[in-house]
Amino acid sequence: MQQEYDYIVVGGGSAGCVLASRLTEDPNISVCLIEAGGQGDSWTVNIPAACVLSLPTKINNWAFETVPQAGLNGRKGYQPRGKCLGGSSAINAMIYIRGHRADYDAWAAMGNTGWSYDEVLPYFIKSENNERIHNEYHGQHGPLSVADMRSDSPIHERYIAAAQEQGYKVLDDFNGAEQEGLGIFQVTHINGERCSAARAYLFPHLQRPNLTVLTNAMTQKIIIEQKTAVGVEVQHAGQHKALYARKEVLLSAGAMQSPQILMLSGIGHEDELKQYGIEIKHHLPGVGKNFHDHPDFIFGYTVKETEGTFGISLSGSLDMVKQIKRYRKERRGMITSNFAECGGFIKTKPDLDMPNLQLHFVLALVDDHARKFHASHGLSCHVCLLNPRSRGSIQLSGSKVSDPLKIDPNFLGDPQDLEDLVQGFKLTRQLMASPSLAALYKQDLFTAEVQSDDDIRNLLRARVDTVYHPVGSCKMGIDDMAVVDPQLRVYGIHNLRVIDASIMPAVVNGNTNAPVIMIAEKAADMIRNSLDVQQVA
Known part of the structure; x- marks a missing residue:
C-alpha cells in the first residue's frame, strides 16, 4: 500500500466523503480517506426504514454513552453516531434541513469571516x-439527492390539519425564504433509497486512481513534527501503519472523535493531557470544550387504527407484506419512510426573531431511541430546543483511542434551557391534542398525568435526551477558546484542519447533516484556493 499522499482525510462520514470526492477531481492530487467502520453500502443503509435497526444497536453505529447528566437526574444519555462510509448520514433520518439564515450571520459576527448566510448559501x-x-x-446539479417523501402516508393530511387547527403556517420548504411553520420534510432520498454522503459523493468515484479508501481502519493519532502535521498512525488489517501527508491532514471524525484524536496527538489543554502521559505538541485549551447538542423530549401515543403507522399486529404484518412488495416494485410506500416524516419550526414566544423549537413527528411509537420495545402501533412527536445555552465537553479517559470518551453535553445545565423546553412541551402537547390527531389515539403513554409546570420539569429531567445533533467541540473562531480559524486551520499546528460538525461555534437551527456537507464543500474550495496561492507564490 502507498504510504504517502497529498491529503489524508481522517473519517469517512459526511464531511470526509465530500472532501475525498472534491479534492480528487484534480487528477494531480492524491487523497487517502480513512474510515474506522465498514463500506456503508448494505441494505441496512440503503433501505430507509431499516434505520430502525441501526439506531438502537451497533450496526454501523458507535453507540456512545454520555457521562451521567446532572440536569437529567444523573441519567446517562445515548449518542448514536455513524460508523461506516457515509457516517451518520448512513443511519440518520435523512431530513434535509440547513438551519436559519441568522445562524450563519451569527457565526460571521463572531469574527468568522466568510461564513455569513449569503456566503455559505452557494455551497x-x-x-x-x-x-x-x-x-x-x-x-439541481449537486451530488446530494433531495426529494419529497414517498411513503404516501395518510397521516400526513392529519398532521397538516392539526397544524392549521393550531394556527400554524404550513410550509413546503423549510430551506427557503422562511423557516417558521409546520409541514412535511424533504429527505436525502434517491428513487426511494437513502442517499448518504457516501452514495452521493464517494461511491461514484471509487475508481479514481488518485483516491485510496481504507475501511475498518482506526486512526490512532496525528503525527506532528515541529508544529506541523505530517501524517497519521493507523491500525489497519491487523497492522500498525504510518501514512504521510505531503500537504495536509484533514480531520473529519465528528464532534466526539475529532477532539479525541487531537488530544491523543498532543493538542489540547496541557494539564488535561499530562494526566494521561500524552506528550504536549501544542497547548490549545478549547479542544473538547463548547460541546453541545439539542435537548429533546418525545411524546408517545398508541393508536386505534394501524394504517399508516409502524408496529406489530396481525393487520400491520399483513400490510407490511404488501408494503415490501410495493417497495420492490415501485420504490414507494412505508419502506421508504424515515419515520420522522413531518415536523417543522415554531417559537416559544411570538416576539422571538426566529424559531427556537423543532418538531419531528414520527409514524411509530418511540421510547428511549427505539431501545425500549413497544409492539403497539403508535405515533410520537419530538420537541427539541434549538438554541441551548448549556455547554459541555469531550474529555479523554486514557492515552489510547480505545479508552472510552467522557462525553458530556451538559443537557439542561443552564436553567433557562429547562424553562424554554417547558414552554415547548406545552405547545407540542397542544398540537398533539388537536382534533385531527387526537381522534387517532388510544393511550397517551408518557404525559397523561402531567398537569403543573413542576410536573413538566420533572418529566423533562426524567426523559430528555439527544436528537442527534452534537457539535462545537473544536469550535471555529478568533477568541482564546477557538480551535480552528475561519479557514478551519488548527491554531498552532501547520497543515492540519478540522472539517466537520465540531467546528460549529453554535449549533444551527435544525438537523446538522446538510450543514456539515456545506462546511466540507466550502473547505474543499478553501484548500484549493490555498494551493493556488502557494503555486503563484
Whole structure:
C-alpha cells in the first residue's frame, strides 16, 4: 500500500466523503480517506426504514454513552453516531434541513469571516439536487439527492390539519425564504433509497486512481513534527501503519472523535493531557470544550387504527407484506419512510426573531431511541430546543483511542434551557391534542398525568435526551477558546484542519447533516484556493 499522499482525510462520514470526492477531481492530487467502520453500502443503509435497526444497536453505529447528566437526574444519555462510509448520514433520518439564515450571520459576527448566510448559501446549492423545488435557494446539479417523501402516508393530511387547527403556517420548504411553520420534510432520498454522503459523493468515484479508501481502519493519532502535521498512525488489517501527508491532514471524525484524536496527538489543554502521559505538541485549551447538542423530549401515543403507522399486529404484518412488495416494485410506500416524516419550526414566544423549537413527528411509537420495545402501533412527536445555552465537553479517559470518551453535553445545565423546553412541551402537547390527531389515539403513554409546570420539569429531567445533533467541540473562531480559524486551520499546528460538525461555534437551527456537507464543500474550495496561492507564490 502507498504510504504517502497529498491529503489524508481522517473519517469517512459526511464531511470526509465530500472532501475525498472534491479534492480528487484534480487528477494531480492524491487523497487517502480513512474510515474506522465498514463500506456503508448494505441494505441496512440503503433501505430507509431499516434505520430502525441501526439506531438502537451497533450496526454501523458507535453507540456512545454520555457521562451521567446532572440536569437529567444523573441519567446517562445515548449518542448514536455513524460508523461506516457515509457516517451518520448512513443511519440518520435523512431530513434535509440547513438551519436559519441568522445562524450563519451569527457565526460571521463572531469574527468568522466568510461564513455569513449569503456566503455559505452557494455551497448548499452546489451540493444539492432537489427534485421538486427550483428557485434561488436550491440546486439541481449537486451530488446530494433531495426529494419529497414517498411513503404516501395518510397521516400526513392529519398532521397538516392539526397544524392549521393550531394556527400554524404550513410550509413546503423549510430551506427557503422562511423557516417558521409546520409541514412535511424533504429527505436525502434517491428513487426511494437513502442517499448518504457516501452514495452521493464517494461511491461514484471509487475508481479514481488518485483516491485510496481504507475501511475498518482506526486512526490512532496525528503525527506532528515541529508544529506541523505530517501524517497519521493507523491500525489497519491487523497492522500498525504510518501514512504521510505531503500537504495536509484533514480531520473529519465528528464532534466526539475529532477532539479525541487531537488530544491523543498532543493538542489540547496541557494539564488535561499530562494526566494521561500524552506528550504536549501544542497547548490549545478549547479542544473538547463548547460541546453541545439539542435537548429533546418525545411524546408517545398508541393508536386505534394501524394504517399508516409502524408496529406489530396481525393487520400491520399483513400490510407490511404488501408494503415490501410495493417497495420492490415501485420504490414507494412505508419502506421508504424515515419515520420522522413531518415536523417543522415554531417559537416559544411570538416576539422571538426566529424559531427556537423543532418538531419531528414520527409514524411509530418511540421510547428511549427505539431501545425500549413497544409492539403497539403508535405515533410520537419530538420537541427539541434549538438554541441551548448549556455547554459541555469531550474529555479523554486514557492515552489510547480505545479508552472510552467522557462525553458530556451538559443537557439542561443552564436553567433557562429547562424553562424554554417547558414552554415547548406545552405547545407540542397542544398540537398533539388537536382534533385531527387526537381522534387517532388510544393511550397517551408518557404525559397523561402531567398537569403543573413542576410536573413538566420533572418529566423533562426524567426523559430528555439527544436528537442527534452534537457539535462545537473544536469550535471555529478568533477568541482564546477557538480551535480552528475561519479557514478551519488548527491554531498552532501547520497543515492540519478540522472539517466537520465540531467546528460549529453554535449549533444551527435544525438537523446538522446538510450543514456539515456545506462546511466540507466550502473547505474543499478553501484548500484549493490555498494551493493556488502557494503555486503563484
